[in-house]
Amino acid sequence: MTAVNVNHLYKSYSGKAAVEDLTFSVNSGELLGLIGPNGAGKSTTIKILLDFMKPDSGEVRIYGESMNETLKNKIGYLPEERGLYKRLTAIDQILYFSSLKCMNHSTAVKKADQLLRQTGMLESKQKKIKDMSKGMGQIIQFIVTIIHDPQLIILDEPFSGLDPVNTEMMKKFIAQLRDEGKSVILSTHQMNQVEELCDRVLMINHGREVLYGDLLEIKNNFKEHSVLIDVAGEIGNLHGVINQKVNKGIIELDLLPETTPQSILDQLIEKEIPIHHFEIKKPSLNEIFLQLAGGNHE
């Protein structure tokens, strides 16, 4: 089932296009990465999706409908900046926002305790947001976003302010939500953060689509003809290699067009060189973006 359908979206500020002819969709149980550099138009797209602002033209449908009050209860939104009452305690905050999503109070109390425990925040539930670190506030914001069991979750820079441990925890939560059949839009300028999570990506720059599609297909399409190896000893001359570079003990071999990675692996085995690591090099999303955006990337 299609959760989000966006057709030919256009939005400008003072005559300057912020979003230009964007078309994309998000299916149930799918995690779409909305990626691009700062100022690419990601937040504007999200604000139009959530009906915070009207597009100049184009159409947004959520579960086949235009945004309405009932639909809002099916959506969880985590904004780019923390949107919490600084003087309220974590638990009061969570319960208030859950009530605005029409959640039953006793269910909300149980769910809040469960999520606070899962995120290691149970002991801080009576703490005021102003007394919390940015990372702790971000976790509370995340709980506020998902407490009402939304079908569509929109996360704008969810890893901002999180330490590596909490970033990993958040990633696991997001993956779990996707596995539970929720639709997730994950917007970020840190493209490496979404590579391991997203099923599909929509890459935008200057409000325009740069790339849109299945992440694996994209990576395959953009894969370079080279392999990365970590071996014990000298590899000597290998047939079909046109160039080799060494970086921190990892050797990158650029191959001739007719050479396959398998033939390189076969040669190494034949030479009885112990292999610690063998990888067909695929470009990161960041590299793909730089390749596509080229000089247009600011």
Place this chain on the structure above:
Amino acid sequence: MNKTFLIFKHELTLAIKRAGYIILTLIVPVLALLAIGIAQLVTSLSKTPENNIMHIGYVDEPGLVDKAVDEDFTSFIPYASKENANQALTSNEISTYFIIPDNYLSSGTIQRYTLEKENTTSPATVALIKRFLSENLLKDKISPEVLHLVVSPLNLEVTRVTAQGEQAQEQKSFFNVIIPGIFALLLSLALMFGTITLVSSLGEEKESHLIEVLFSSVSIRQLLIGKLLALGLAGLLQVLVWLISTPLLLLLSSSLFGGLMSVIEIPGNFILLGLIYFILGYLLFAVLSIGVGAITPTAREGGQLSMFYVMLGFVPLWFSSLLFAFPNGTFSVILTLFPATAPVQNMLRLGVTDIPLWQILVSIGLLVLTISFGLYSSIKIFRVYMLIHGKRPGLKTIFQHLKSA
């Protein structure tokens, strides 16, 4: 549960828990209590007999005064010469003295001497000396009854009659303006602090992007109406506390001001009209605050901009002397009809005069129209500007956005 009600409940709790709100609510009665206490203290201290009597010296060169007639709380002490009187003055035996010169009967001039730095002689002292001279000049020439009338010729009693010529139930009195006056002042304060609370609350929510989280759950209308009602009720609760404390304070101070409570009359239509004007005034300032909260990027800038229209709420109080002098004058009528000044002006004016029905109806009508248009425009403005951070737009840009929204 209705989302507007949830916002109302939440905002009301936040508003009444604010330190500023609690302090303001309690400070008005506390300050009044303090003022009464100080006044009572001063009164009790000044009740000692030696402090109660004013000693005025005089030098009678033409010999007009046979025997000084002491007035209440005033004792006139004769001195043979200016030097004697001067010595008494500098040694604080008397508070002032005057000389009746030889040529007084032809010139009518007397000289007064004092240690105080005065721009002019106080009316009370002038009245005392006048009375002293009149009584001494006339005491053997006319009867005591006529002499009394010469000194105090007028005790004006005014009776207000109805259009049917019967004695009106509600008589005009200075004290009638006390309750409306107090409530006009309280309304101005409530409008000011309600406006500041609303503008700062919206500003903070905008600055912290909290508004985005709220709008992902509720509509602009639900949020703004919930806030308006909550802050309106918070304001009403505040006034209720002041209202309850006012009679208690007046009762406490009744010993100080004599039988004040017995002479205070609340105008018949004051409670109903006062309530209507309070609610309409609050709503008007609240919708203006939403507009201001929407276009200003920070709570601080919003607070500064809101001061422009908050001041309008105080205009009737600044010009209250004009209202007392000409309660039905053109200026009073303008303030009665102008929506931003109408609530406070009319609350005050009800204590001074009967406002013609057409003026009440027109002012209420204009207020309702302005609030409706203001709410409609403010919601539109809010929708356009709620997510815009940075520079405040100019009026021209706002109108352009309003037209296209």
